[in-house]
Amino acid sequence: MNGYWPSATTEGREVDVLLLALLLVSCAVLALVFGLILLYMIRYRAGSGVSRGERSHKTWRFEISWTAATLAIFFGLFIWGGDLYVRLFQPPADALQIYVVGKQWMWKVEHQGGQREINALHIPINRPIQLVMTSEDVIHDFAVPAFRIKHDVLPGRYQTLWFQVDRIGVFQLFCTQLCGVGHYTMTGEVVAMSQPDFENWLASGAAPEGHEDMAAAGKDLFTAHGCSGCHGEGGVGGSPETTGIAAPALSGLYGRSVKLQTGATVTADDKFIRDCILTPDKTPVAGYPLIMPSFAGQISEEKVLRLIAYIKSLKSGSRT
Amino acid sequence: MTHSAAHVSYLEDGHTLRSWLLTTDHKRIAILYLVAITFFFFAGGVAAFLMRYNLISSHGLLGSAETYNRLFSMHGILMVWVFLVPAVPVTLGNFLTPLMLGARDLAFPPLNLLSWYLFIVAGFVALYAVVAGGVDTGWTFYTPLTSLYSKGHVVAAFIAIFIAGFSSIATGLNFIVTIHKLRAPGMGWYKMPVFLWSLYATSVILVLATPVLAMTLLLVAFERIFGIGVFDPAIGGDPLLFQHLFWFYSHPAVYVMILPGFGVISEIVPAFSRKELFGYKFIVWASIAIAVIGFLVWGHHMFVAGTSLFSAIVFSLLSYMVAVPSAIKVFNWIGTMHKGYIHFDSPMLYAIGFIGLFTTGGLTGLFVAALAADVHLTQTYFVVAHFHYVMVGGMVSAYFAGLHFWWPKITGRLYPEMWGRAGAITIFVGFNLTFFPQFVLGYLGMPRRYFAYPQQFEALNLLSSAGAVVLAIGYLLPLGYLTWSLLYGDRASANPWGATGLEWSTPSPPPTENFAVTPIVTQAPYQYEQPEAVIHE
Numbered sequence: 116m117n118g119y120w121p122s123a124t125t126e127g128r129e130v131d132v133l134l135l136a137l138l139l140v141s142c143a144v145l146a147l148v149f150g151l152i153l154l155y156m157i158r159y160r161a162g163s164g165v166s167r168g169e170r171s172h173k174t175w176r177f178e179i180s181w182t183a184a185t186l187a188i189f190f191g192l193f194i195w196g197g198d199l200y201v202r203l204f205q206p207p208a209d210a211l212q213i214y215v216v217g218k219q220w221m222w223k224v225e226h227q228g229g230q231r232e233i234n235a236l237h238i239p240i241n242r243p244i245q246l247v248m249t250s251e252d253v254i255h256d257f258a259v260p261a262f263r264i265k266h267d268v269l270p271g272r273y274q275t276l277w278f279q280v281d282r283i284g285v286f287q288l289f290c291t292q293l294c295g296v297g298h299y300t301m302t303g304e305v306v307a308m309s310q311p312d313f314e315n316w317l318a319s320g321a322a323p324e325g326h327e328d329m330a331a332a333g334k335d336l337f338t339a340h341g342c343s344g345c346h347g348e349g350g351v352g353g354s355p356e357t358t359g360i361a362a363p364a365l366s367g368l369y370g371r372s373v374k375l376q377t378g379a380t381v382t383a384d385d386k387f388i389r390d391c392i393l394t395p396d397k398t399p400v401a402g403y404p405l406i407m408p409s410f411a412g413q414i415s416e417e418k419v420l421r422l423i424a425y426i427k428s429l430k431s432g433s434r435t
Numbered sequence: 436m437t438h439s440a441a442h443v444s445y446l447e448d449g450h451t452l453r454s455w456l457l458t459t460d461h462k463r464i465a466i467l468y469l470v471a472i473t474f475f476f477f478a479g480g481v482a483a484f485l486m487r488y489n490l491i492s493s494h495g496l497l498g499s500a501e502t503y504n505r506l507f508s509m510h511g512i513l514m515v516w517v518f519l520v521p522a523v524p525v526t527l528g529n530f531l532t533p534l535m536l537g538a539r540d541l542a543f544p545p546l547n548l549l550s551w552y553l554f555i556v557a558g559f560v561a562l563y564a565v566v567a568g569g570v571d572t573g574w575t576f577y578t579p580l581t582s583l584y585s586k587g588h589v590v591a592a593f594i595a596i597f598i599a600g601f602s603s604i605a606t607g608l609n610f611i612v613t614i615h616k617l618r619a620p621g622m623g624w625y626k627m628p629v630f631l632w633s634l635y636a637t638s639v640i641l642v643l644a645t646p647v648l649a650m651t652l653l654l655v656a657f658e659r660i661f662g663i664g665v666f667d668p669a670i671g672g673d674p675l676l677f678q679h680l681f682w683f684y685s686h687p688a689v690y691v692m693i694l695p696g697f698g699v700i701s702e703i704v705p706a707f708s709r710k711e712l713f714g715y716k717f718i719v720w721a722s723i724a725i726a727v728i729g730f731l732v733w734g735h736h737m738f739v740a741g742t743s744l745f746s747a748i749v750f751s752l753l754s755y756m757v758a759v760p761s762a763i764k765v766f767n768w769i770g771t772m773h774k775g776y777i778h779f780d781s782p783m784l785y786a787i788g789f790i791g792l793f794t795t796g797g798l799t800g801l802f803v804a805a806l807a808a809d810v811h812l813t814q815t816y817f818v819v820a821h822f823h824y825v826m827v828g829g830m831v832s833a834y835f836a837g838l839h840f841w842w843p844k845i846t847g848r849l850y851p852e853m854w855g856r857a858g859a860i861t862i863f864v865g866f867n868l869t870f871f872p873q874f875v876l877g878y879l880g881m882p883r884r885y886f887a888y889p890q891q892f893e894a895l896n897l898l899s900s901a902g903a904v905v906l907a908i909g910y911l912l913p914l915g916y917l918t919w920s921l922l923y924g925d926r927a928s929a930n931p932w933g934a935t936g937l938e939w940s941t942p943s944p945p946p947t948e949n950f951a952v953t954p955i956v957t958q959a960p961y962q963y964e965q966p967e968a969v970i971h972e
């Protein structure tokens with residue numbers, strides 16, 4: 116089990132400390148419970164002549180004290196586990212984003228530079244990594260026990276998972292949500308490398324046949340699937356005069372708030388853009404006719420991720 | 436029963452198959468259930484044994500992942516719905532509720548028989564699903580795997596669970612009404628044995644939670660058959676909705692499994708300590724508290740599923756709250772042993788085994804209720820070990836404890852005591868050998884539901900499989916000696932353990948009408964200092 120202890124992440128080592136505390140509490144309680152049972156079994160066995168003395172008939176004192184003690188210990192454990200979880204939940208702002216798509220039965224990974232890998236994830240050490248994950252079919256779960264983390268990967272949603280590894284090494288990756296017959300084959304490895312090695316790998320090792328930056332690949336898709344036909348070249352937006360149809364501008368969209376015809380205001384994040392592409396009738400943008408067709412079934416989750424990368428790259432008013 | 440002379444034992448009251456299959460006597464129905472659930476327990480057990488065989492080698496000895504997935508699904512479905520959920524209520528509960536209350540039968544005897552038939556139909560539809568090719572989704576049926584991707588006989592399995600649900604609801608209603616309406620004169624609520632309180636709490640959960648499961652399964656079936664989008668996002672559904680609905684039933688259901696066990700232990704510990712139950716009211720209200728809070732913790736099965744941070748924190752806190760009443764019970768049982776006169780007959784050995792294993796299971800519940808720890812442990816063998824400690828180590832031990840305790844009452848025969856003790860000890864040892872290594876495996880990261888697994892986990896899996904052999908022997912022992920005792924066991928007296936409780940005041944086995952004269956209750960239960968004080972006449 117080399118590389119398992121100590122955990123390769125700071126949070127992983129903290130989880131281990133929490134687990135150790137839980138183990139100690141459990142051992143103490145078990146010692147108390149088994150100890151008392153054994154003691155009474157011997158001391159108060161039917162044949163033993165030991166004096167039973169006065170039996171106390173007021174039980175509530177005992178009840179109150181052990182209930183209070185239990186509550187106090189439980190509350191402490193709750194706070195401890197919760198605090199750490201909150202930190203595991205919130206990625207640092209400067210995390211390096213990598214995209215993961217799960218499908219029956221493999222993990223597909225794509226780096227921002229367009230480098231793709233299957234059942235493997237190469238990462239640099241000492242840098243927060245944030246995985247943006249989705250599934251093409253059923254629910255999967257991306258789990259790296261050596262980092263003490265995991266998260267479900269759902270179809271139709273982007274789930275994120277972050278970690279920062281401080282040691283070079285190769286770590287096992289498992290799918291831990293039953294996803295069909297091949298569930299047990301959906302494994303792989305996380306390869307943590309030094310920053311220079313990682314850059315090397317990105318530049319050469321990753322995809323010898325060449326690869327294209329995700330945003331650039333997204334740009335090609337934007338034209339190929341006819342997005343630019345309505346939204347304009349470079350996503351500048353369309354109007355009856357230019358494209359023949361009123362369609363919102365996509366440049367500068369990412370991260371902005373958008374008003375919907377339902378009256379709701381939402382932030383244009385990854386999930387919102389995805390929904391606009393695959394289920395446009397669910398996200399009717401205020402002020403535009405409901406004419407955008409759904410691209411569900413035509414554009415795979417991986418391509419959607421590239422389109423998102425492209426739209427993200429479109430700064431307000433820019434033309435690429 | 437007009438044709439039965441007074442004092443004919445219920446076993447002698449008719450010998451034809453018809454007299455059994457059309458009976459409305461709660462005691463005979465209990466026996467019918469006993470036969471049925473014993474069958475399902477061993478069917479589920481065979482599946483488990485094959486799974487442990489498969490896992491001896493990291494390559495999977497069965498050679499087929501499809502077979503393995505079907506086995507664990509079958510194991511889970513049979514064990515949960517046709518063994519653990521019904522086990523204690525339909526056998527011991529059916530037999531004892533009227534006897535403990537001083538009543539002639541349950542409130543609705545024909546409904547009771549109908550429940551049994553529903554149960555049998557459910558069990559056989561489940562078996563049909565298995566024989567016809569099986570289900571490979573696990574007992575948890577997560578969508579959209581189950582609704583749109585699985586090739587198994589999902590709909591048949593759902594029909595089985597759906598029908599079993601009606602059986603549960605009917606049984607629950609029957610118990611609730613019986614406990615409200617048929618208590619003997621003088622038996623106030625606080626004079627009821629704790630077993631009946633537990634059964635009452637269990638019945639309330641069954642009646643409230645089971646319909647939610649039934650609706651959920653219907654929705655999945657609709658999506659699967661008609662393609663109506665409920666859970667699959669590709670057709671406009673929400674994949675997490677299923678998990679919320681499923682666990683809204685299934686978490687309370689785990690308490691349906693364990694609460695009757697608490698009741699059994701609360702009868703046995705005083706009886707073999709010859710001492711009043713410590714903290715009667717606390718134990719009773721702890722059961723009620725569990726039944727209520729148990730409805731509010733389902734989200735703890737979804738800490739890594741993609742729910743919000745806020746919901747995770749609330750559900751973690753509530754999960755710790757629900758553990759408090761369980762802890763209270765354990766302390767009270769130990770308090771009962773304090774200064775008692777402890778006898779080590781088989782029921783007590785099973786009960787002590789229960790306390791140890793349940794406590795271990797409950798403590799590991801604290802691990803998985805701690806959010807950050809759960810992130811690491813969930814969906815690994817740690818969770819498998821956790822719930823086997825509570826449900827098999829705990830619940831099945833309690834069921835066996837109860838079966839041994841009331842066996843003389845039910846059958847009128849005594850089993851060989853030495854064999855009983857040997858069984859209790861073998862099960863305790865075998866259980867720990869099988870499941871303790873799984874805590875370690877889970878901590879080391881071994882995912883559950885893997886047909887083949889990395890080599891580094893092989894040694895601990897081998898140990899676990901070896902333990903399963905001991906455990907299997909442990910479970911076969913009672914099957915052997917209890918069956919033997921039916922024919923060759925010594926005759927039991929009305930009260931072989933010197934226990935309190937109305938059921939012990941009538942002959943073993945009881946007459947069809949239970950009591951010659953309706954008993955009148957003047958005493959609280961468990962008055963072991965003056966055992967004669969429970970009044971009949």
Ligand code: HEM
Nearest residue numbers: 689692693735736754758761797800801803804813822825
């Ligand atoms: C005593 C306090 C208990 C606490 C705090 C507790 C906590 C938990 C938690 C947080 C989980 C979710 C773990 C995960 O999926 O990662 C869990 C799983 C489970 N628990 Fe408990 N538990 C307790 C007692 C019980 C009892 C009494 C039973 C049954 C009689 C039980 C049966 C189960 C089952 C069946 C599962 C997992 C189901 C599955 O995923 O297939 N637990 N428990």
Ligand SMILES: [Cu+2]
Nearest residue numbers: 686733735736
């Ligand atoms: Cu639960």
